[in-house]
Amino acid sequence: MLMKERLKAVQHASNVCADIEGFDFDQYDSRDIDDVRKYWLQYGVIRFKKTRISDEQQVKFSRHFGEFVIHPKQLQEGGHPVHPEILVISNAMKDGKPSGAMGNSEATWHTDTWFYEKPPAGAILRAVQIPPSGGDTYFLSTYIAYETLPAVLKTAVEGRQIFFQNVYDKTGKLRLGKVEPKSRDFREWSGIVHPLVRTHGETGRKALYLGGTVDGAWIVGMSRDESDSLLAALWDHTINTEHVFVQQWDEGDIMMWDNRCTMHRRDSFDPAFVRIMHRTTTSGERPV
Ligand code: OGA
Ligand code: MN
Secondary structure, three states, rough: OOOOOOOOEOOOOOOEEEEEEEOOOOOHHHHHHHHHHHHHHOOOOEEEEOOOOOOHHHHHHOOOOEEEOOOOHHOOOOOOOOOOOOOEEEEOOOOEEEEEEEEEOOEEEEOOOOOOOOOOOOOEEEEOOOOOOOEEEEEEEEHHHHHHHOOHHHHHOOOOEEEEEEEEOOEEEEEEEEEEEEOOOOOOOOEEEEEOEEEOOOOOOEEOOOOOOOOEEEEEOOHHHHHHHHHHHHHHHHOOOOOOOEEOOOOOOOEEEEOOOEEEEEOOOOOOOOOEEEEEEEOOOOOO
């Protein structure tokens, strides 16, 4: 009997992403899933090029990696008509209303829903329709960000906690931009405290945890100015790295990232073109 060829991971020069080759979405077994899981933990970001899978297959595949997380946008314009597990990211308009989340604008560096008590462990993002240019998605590793910190910054983050302001209000509406005045103590804000350096529950590696915006964050125990300047230095270090993977999408491409040790951002694109992505998201632990 012929041995089934196992999966292969081809790492990119950025050190942040690997292409998974040989995975058949129509026919896979638990060993294949174990391999995908192993590579996902190892690289932080993995890519499946030009798949031709259905929404149903995406949901089924995602289920192997944990419970689904429903994003607040899924209860609004980002909902999928058939699969509640799918977040629709789209700039297309339908009946004068957005048919998905995020529009065509730039998304700055972030970890998904960092201000949750338990932020998602992973996301699986599939390109359904892509514009001819623009809308690239960039990934970096927050393990690398931590490991490459200069000694003074490494000492400064040691044992620290960080407060993150909630980005959504109770109804799921975006409240970014409504940043609290500097004079107000962060303990009066609505939000969550997480470790500034988190230890990944499965790999045991340490990762810097900066969340998503500088304005809505405050390092516990520091004055606002002290916190702002340390955060600015940490962001500067993190995003000015050569270890960035740039995903230029083809239809059917899937990016699967570990949301506990990576950040991503997205370029804007010409609103004359339609870009549609379907995302499934899996639940994670409270950062420690
Ligand atoms: C996301 C996200 C980027 C993109 O799905 O969390 O940030 O490329 N998407 O659409
Ligand atoms: Mn995101």
